[in-house]
Amino acid sequence: MEKDKVIVVVRPNNRSTRYFYYWAKKPIAIAKEKGIKVVDLKVERATSKNIEKAMTLNPCMVFFCGCNDTNKLVGFNNEILIDDDSNGLFSNGTVEVLCVRDTKSNKCAYVGRNEPFVFIHSLSTYNPLDDEVAHVFLDPLADMAVDVLNGLTVGEAFNKSKKIQEEEIRKYSDSEYSFIVPYIFQNMNSLVLLGNEDVKIF
Amino acid sequence: MDMEKEEVLKRLEKVPEGFGFFIAPEGLFTVDELKVAIKKSSKEGEEIIKIESHYYDFINGKR
Numbered sequence: 001m002e003k004d005k006v007i008v009v010v011r012p013n014n015r016s017t018r019y020f021y022y023w024a025k026k027p028i029a030i031a032k033e034k035g036i037k038v039v040d041l042k043v044e045r046a047t048s049k050n051i052e053k054a055m056t057l058n059p060c061m062v063f064f065c066g067c068n069d070t071n072k073l074v075g076f077n078n079e080i081l082i083d084d085d086s087n088g089l090f091s092n093g094t095v096e097v098l099c100v101r102d103t104k105s106n107k108c109a110y111v112g113r114n115e116p117f118v119f120i121h122s123l124s125t126y127n128p129l130d131d132e133v134a135h136v137f138l139d140p141l142a143d144m145a146v147d148v149l150n151g152l153t154v155g156e157a158f159n160k161s162k163k164i165q166e167e168e169i170r171k172y173s174d175s176e177y178s179f180i181v182p183y184i185f186q187n188m189n190s191l192v193l194l195g196n197e198d199v200k201i202f
Numbered sequence: 203m204d205m206e207k208e209e210v211l212k213r214l215e216k217v218p219e220g221f222g223f224f225i226a227p228e229g230l231f232t233v234d235e236l237k238v239a240i241k242k243s244s245k246e247g248e249e250i251i252k253i254e255s256h257y258y259d260f261i262n263g264k265r
Contacts, residue, residue: 124220
């Protein structure tokens with residue numbers, strides 16, 4: 001059990017973040033399995049006030065689910081949670097959706113996107129988690145959080161995610177879903193790792 | 203329009219019936235730009251997208 005570890009998940013569930021909201025469930029479940037304390041700032045709890053409060057718990061991971069822009073994240077009632085003017089976690093004009101910190105050395109790593117993000121989704125599924133096409137786009141990032149929770153360094157998890165996306169490109173290139181390949185390629189290239197890639201939480 | 207945006211719009215034309223797309227950041231394309239892109243492959247030239255926030259869903263199942 002990792003009683004001293006805390007992760008913070010920020011997941012507003014509005015029209016634009018609905019898919020991302022659901023994709024946070026897997027990392028949350030894995031963290032709980034490991035006995036890590038999860039501060040789940042979902043829906044109306046996704047406010048800057050609650051984020052500030054959660055940060056005082058010295059979290060080893062912060063996972064922001066859903067970006068509205070390449071330089072800002074919004075929460076409940078479209079409150080701007082993080083933007084270019086914010087100190088600390090975000091800088092360099094990119095949305096960092098996954099932030100990991102070694103709580104002893106205080107070294108940090110951030111993974112986010114520095115270019116527009118496009119994903120394709122099915123219109124025939126009601127529950128986003130039943131959307132097989134969306135899984136191709138959204139699993140790599142959620143799985144990266146899971147891999148870090150399972151003990152990989154951020155760099156290892158990042159490289160693993162890129163490899164999985166390369167495999168997806170090969171897998172779908174000659175299939176009926178070949179129309180998604182350019183988007184996977186674009187999204188893979190827009191994923192960036194900043195900070196110390198050797199950071200891990202265990 | 204820059205090349206990157208133009209490229210994305212061209213790709214959107216190839217998204218088949220039954221699928222929608224999510225684009226962030228919001229406002230990357232104007233509604234008119236998207237409508238023009240979709241109409242290019244529409245059989246009837248009608249407006250067949252509805253736009254809610256970041257999600258652009260094809261309605262009527264016609265492309």
